[in-house]
Amino acid sequence: MSKKPRILILGAGYGGMMTASRLSKQLGYNDAEIVLVNKHDYHYQTTWLHEPAAGTLHHDRTRMRIESVIDTNKIKFLKDVVVEIKTAEKKVILESGEMEYDYLVIGLGSEPETFGIPGVEEHAFAIRSVNSVRHIREHIEYKFASYNGSDVKHDEDLTFIVAGAGFTGIEFVGELTERIPELCKEYDIAREKVRIISIEAATTALPGFDPELVEYAMNILEKRGVEFKINTPIKEVTKDGVLLASGEEIKSKTVVWTTGIRGSSVLEKSGFETMRGRIQVEPELRVPGFEDVFVIGDCAIIIDEATNRPFPPTAQIAIQQSSTLAKNIKALVHGSNNLEAFKADIKGTVASLGGKEAIGVVGSKKLFGTPAAAMKKVIDNRYLFLLGGLPLVVKKGKLNIF
Amino acid sequence: MSKKPRILILGAGYGGMMTASRLSKQLGYNDAEIVLVNKHDYHYQTTWLHEPAAGTLHHDRTRMRIESVIDTNKIKFLKDVVVEIKTAEKKVILESGEMEYDYLVIGLGSEPETFGIPGVEEHAFAIRSVNSVRHIREHIEYKFASYNGSDVKHDEDLTFIVAGAGFTGIEFVGELTERIPELCKEYDIAREKVRIISIEAATTALPGFDPELVEYAMNILEKRGVEFKINTPIKEVTKDGVLLASGEEIKSKTVVWTTGIRGSSVLEKSGFETMRGRIQVEPELRVPGFEDVFVIGDCAIIIDEATNRPFPPTAQIAIQQSSTLAKNIKALVHGSNNLEAFKADIKGTVASLGGKEAIGVVGSKKLFGTPAAAMKKVIDNRYLFLLGGLPLVVKKGKLNIF
Numbered sequence: 102m103s104k105k106p107r108i109l110i111l112g113a114g115y116g117g118m119m120t121a122s123r124l125s126k127q128l129g130y131n132d133a134e135i136v137l138v139n140k141h142d143y144h145y146q147t148t149w150l151h152e153p154a155a156g157t158l159h160h161d162r163t164r165m166r167i168e169s170v171i172d173t174n175k176i177k178f179l180k181d182v183v184v185e186i187k188t189a190e191k192k193v194i195l196e197s198g199e200m201e202y203d204y205l206v207i208g209l210g211s212e213p214e215t216f217g218i219p220g221v222e223e224h225a226f227a228i229r230s231v232n233s234v235r236h237i238r239e240h241i242e243y244k245f246a247s248y249n250g251s252d253v254k255h256d257e258d259l260t261f262i263v264a265g266a267g268f269t270g271i272e273f274v275g276e277l278t279e280r281i282p283e284l285c286k287e288y289d290i291a292r293e294k295v296r297i298i299s300i301e302a303a304t305t306a307l308p309g310f311d312p313e314l315v316e317y318a319m320n321i322l323e324k325r326g327v328e329f330k331i332n333t334p335i336k337e338v339t340k341d342g343v344l345l346a347s348g349e350e351i352k353s354k355t356v357v358w359t360t361g362i363r364g365s366s367v368l369e370k371s372g373f374e375t376m377r378g379r380i381q382v383e384p385e386l387r388v389p390g391f392e393d394v395f396v397i398g399d400c401a402i403i404i405d406e407a408t409n410r411p412f413p414p415t416a417q418i419a420i421q422q423s424s425t426l427a428k429n430i431k432a433l434v435h436g437s438n439n440l441e442a443f444k445a446d447i448k449g450t451v452a453s454l455g456g457k458e459a460i461g462v463v464g465s466k467k468l469f470g471t472p473a474a475a476m477k478k479v480i481d482n483r484y485l486f487l488l489g490g491l492p493l494v495v496k497k498g499k500l501n502i503f
Numbered sequence: 504m505s506k507k508p509r510i511l512i513l514g515a516g517y518g519g520m521m522t523a524s525r526l527s528k529q530l531g532y533n534d535a536e537i538v539l540v541n542k543h544d545y546h547y548q549t550t551w552l553h554e555p556a557a558g559t560l561h562h563d564r565t566r567m568r569i570e571s572v573i574d575t576n577k578i579k580f581l582k583d584v585v586v587e588i589k590t591a592e593k594k595v596i597l598e599s600g601e602m603e604y605d606y607l608v609i610g611l612g613s614e615p616e617t618f619g620i621p622g623v624e625e626h627a628f629a630i631r632s633v634n635s636v637r638h639i640r641e642h643i644e645y646k647f648a649s650y651n652g653s654d655v656k657h658d659e660d661l662t663f664i665v666a667g668a669g670f671t672g673i674e675f676v677g678e679l680t681e682r683i684p685e686l687c688k689e690y691d692i693a694r695e696k697v698r699i700i701s702i703e704a705a706t707t708a709l710p711g712f713d714p715e716l717v718e719y720a721m722n723i724l725e726k727r728g729v730e731f732k733i734n735t736p737i738k739e740v741t742k743d744g745v746l747l748a749s750g751e752e753i754k755s756k757t758v759v760w761t762t763g764i765r766g767s768s769v770l771e772k773s774g775f776e777t778m779r780g781r782i783q784v785e786p787e788l789r790v791p792g793f794e795d796v797f798v799i800g801d802c803a804i805i806i807d808e809a810t811n812r813p814f815p816p817t818a819q820i821a822i823q824q825s826s827t828l829a830k831n832i833k834a835l836v837h838g839s840n841n842l843e844a845f846k847a848d849i850k851g852t853v854a855s856l857g858g859k860e861a862i863g864v865v866g867s868k869k870l871f872g873t874p875a876a877a878m879k880k881v882i883d884n885r886y887l888f889l890l891g892g893l894p895l896v897v898k899k900g901k902l903n904i905f
Contacts, residue, residue: 232651232652233652235648235651235652235689235690236648236649236651236652236653237652238648239641239644239645239647239648239649240645240648242641242644242645243641243642243644243645245641246637246638246640246641246642247638247641249634249637249638250634250635250637250638250639251638287637288637
C-alpha cells in the first residue's frame with residue numbers, strides 16, 4: 102500500500118478552515134492525510150473584529166477552538182507558526198520543526214498595509230487578531246482611566262483617530278460611537294470631551310459603495326459625533342498623534358490603522374512573486390508554475406473579469422474559493438487533472454454602523470438602517486452554519502437579529 | 504435677628520461626612536448654617552478602595568452621591584476644591600471663589616507619603632481616590648492586553664509590585680491574588696507568567712499586628728503566589744521598575760505605593776504647624792491657638808496615651824472623632840465652652856486577604872479566615888448604617904457576609 106498523500110493547509114482563517122472542513126467531508130479516510138497548521142489553537146471571525154476592538158462584543162464570541170469545529174478523525178491540527186515555504190523541497194519550515202507536503206494550501210491571511218507611511222508600525226494599532234483587538238479595546242479604556250486618573254488633563258487621551266474610512270474603518274467607527282458613551286459614564290467624562298475622527302486619503306468614505314449609501318452612513322455617524330476628514334492624506338504617525346499632508350497635526354494617543362491589507366510576509370520571504378504580498382493565482386487557485394501549491398483568501402489575487410480589478414479580500418470570496426479549492430484538490434488526489442476555475446458569486450455587501458444601523462447592497466437592492474443591520478447578522482450566522490452547522494450558530498451566532 | 508453662624512466643613516471623607524450628618528441632626532435649623540465643601544459630588548469609602556483598584560469590586564459600589572446621603576435641608580453642599588485656608592480672615596479660598604466661616608472643620612484627608620524616595624510621584628500609583636483606583640485597575644488590565652498584543656513579549660508587563668506591606672498593601676495584594684487569575688483567563692496567559700511582589704522596608708509585614716496573624720496572612724498569600732521581600736528598602740522608582748537599596752533592580756510597569764500617608768498639602772500651604780502634613784490637635788480636636796478651627800480624620804494627630812504614639816489614621820478613629828467634634832461645635836454654637844475631649848474606643852482591626860480570607864483582632868480575640876472576613880464586612884456595613892441607616896446598607900452594603 103502506497104503512502105497517503107499529505108494535504109498541508111497553512112492558516113485557519115476563513116479559507117483554510119473551510120477548505121479543511123470541505124476536504125474532510127469529500128475525501129475518504131484513506132484518500133489523504135489532511136494537516137491544518139495555525140498560529141493559535143483557535144479560529145476567529147476576522148470580519149467581526151471591529152466589535153471586540155471597540156469593546157462592544159467580547160472576543161470569545163468571535164473565536165472558537167479549532168479542534169471543537171473540525172473533524173479531528175480526518176484532520177490533524179498542529180499549533181505552530183509558519184516561517185517559510187520551501188517549494189523546491191516540498192516542505193514548510195515551522196517555528197518548532199518542519200513538515201513535508203504533497204499538496205499545499207496557503208491561507209495565511211493578511212497584514213496591515215502601511216503604504217510606507219512613517220510611524221504606522223510603531224505607533225498605530227491594527228484590527229487583525231484577537232490579541233490585537235484586545236489590546237485596542239483596553240488601550241481605549243485605559244486612556245479614559247488615564248485622563249481622569251491624572252492631575253493634569255490631556256485632551257489627546259480622549260481623541261481617537263481611525264485612519265481609513267473604508268469598510269473596516271467605518272464599521273469600527275460605528276462601534277466606537279456605541280462604546281464611547283458607555284466609557285464616558287464609567288469614567289465620569291462628558292461625551293463632548295471625546296473626539297472620534299475618521300481620516301480618509303481618498304475623495305470619499307467607503308470607496309466603491311453607492312454614493313447614496315455613503316451619504317446615509319456619514320450622516321448617521323456625524324449625528325453620533327464622528328468628525329470626518331475626507332480627501333486628507335496622513336503624512337506620518339507619531340507617538341503624539343498624526344501629521345497630515347497639509348502640515349496640520351492632530352494630537353491623539355490612539356490611532357487605529359485600517360487603510361487596507363497586504364498578503365502575509367511569509368510569501369515574499371519564500372520567494373513567490375507577489376503584488377503587495379499577494380500571489381496572482383491561476384483560475385484554479387494554483388500558483389503559476391507550481392502543480393501542487395494553491396492559495397486562498399487574502400493571499401490570493403484573482404482578477405474579476407467584470408471589473409478588470411482584483412476581487413476584494415473578503416470572507417465571502419475566501420469561503421467561495423474553498424469550494425473550488427476542495428474540489429480541485431480532491432480531483433488531484435483521485436488522479437484527475439480536470440480542475441475547476443473559480444467563479445465568484447457576490448451576493449452582496451453590508452457594512453454595520455453600530456447598533457441597529459447599517460448600509461448595504463444585496464443583489465441590486467440598496468439596504469439602509471434596520472433591514473441592513475439584520476441582513477448583516479444573517480450573513481455572519483450563515484458562515485457559522487457552513488462551518489459548524491446549527492450547533493455552532495446557536496453557540497456563537499448573533500441571534501438577536503432585530 | 505442676628506446672622507446664623509456658618510459651620511464650614513472641608514472634605515467629605517469619613518470625618519467630614521459624619522460630622523455634617525451628626526450636626527444636621529443635633530442642631531436646629533436656626534442654630535447654624537452648615538456648608539460642606541468637597542472636590543467631587545460623591546463620597547467614597549476610602550477603606551474599600553483596594554478592591555476597585557484590583558478590579559474585584561466596581562467603584563460605584565464604594566461611592567455615593569453626597570446629596571443623596573446628607574439632609575440637604577440642613578446642609579448646603581458645594582462642589583469645589585479647597586486651595587488655602589486664611590485663618591486671619593476666617594475664610595477659605597476655593598478654586599472658584601471664597602467662603603467665610605465662623606467655625607471651620609478641616610477633614611481634607613491624606614496624600615501618599617513618598618519619604619522623599621525619587622520617582623514615586625512620577626512612576627508609582629497610589630490607592631487614594633475613585634479616579635486613582637480606576638486608573639490602577641485599567642493599568643493592570645492594559646498590561647495584560649499589551650503583553651499579548653505585542654509581538655515581542657515583555658515580562659515586566661506581567662510583574663506587579665506593591666510597595667509597602669502594611670494594612671493597605673496587604674489588602675491590595677490579597678485582592679490582586681483574586682483578580683490576576685481572572686485576567687490570565689481573559690488574556691490567554693498562564694498564571695505562572697505573572698509575578699505579584701510585595702516589598703516592605705520594615706522587618707515584618709503588617710507591622711503592629713500579632714506575629715501569629717502576620718504569619719497566617721503571609722502563608723495564605725504565598726500559597727496564592729505572592730513573593731514577599733521584607734526588610735527590603737526601595738531606593739528609587741523608575742519608569743522601568745524599582746531599584747532596591749541592595750542595588751538589585753526589579754523590572755515592572757506597575758508599582759503601587761502603599762507605604763503610608765501624610766496630611767493634605769493644603770495645611771502646610773495655609774501656614775499651620777504640621778508633622779508630615781498633619782496637625783497635632785488639642786484633645787477637643789481644636790487646632791492649638793485657634794478657637795474656631797477643628798481638624799478631623801487623617802489630617803489630625805492625637806496621641807494615644809496608652810501607647811504614647813499617635814492613633815493610626817483610620818476610618819474608625821475619624822468616625823469616632825465626628826461624635827466628639829459635633830458635640831463640641833454644638834456647645835460653641837449654643838454659647839457654651841464646656842468642650843469634650845476625644846476618647847478612642849478601638850473595637851478591633853480586620854485586614855482582608857481577598858475572597859473569604861482575612862485576619863484581625865476584635866477586642867482581645869484574634870480572628871482568622873472566614874470569621875475574620877465576615878467581621879470585615881460587618882464593619883464595612885456598620886459605617887453605612889451610621890451614615891445613611893438601613894437603606895444605605897441595602898444599597899451599598901456588602902450583604903454576602905458568608
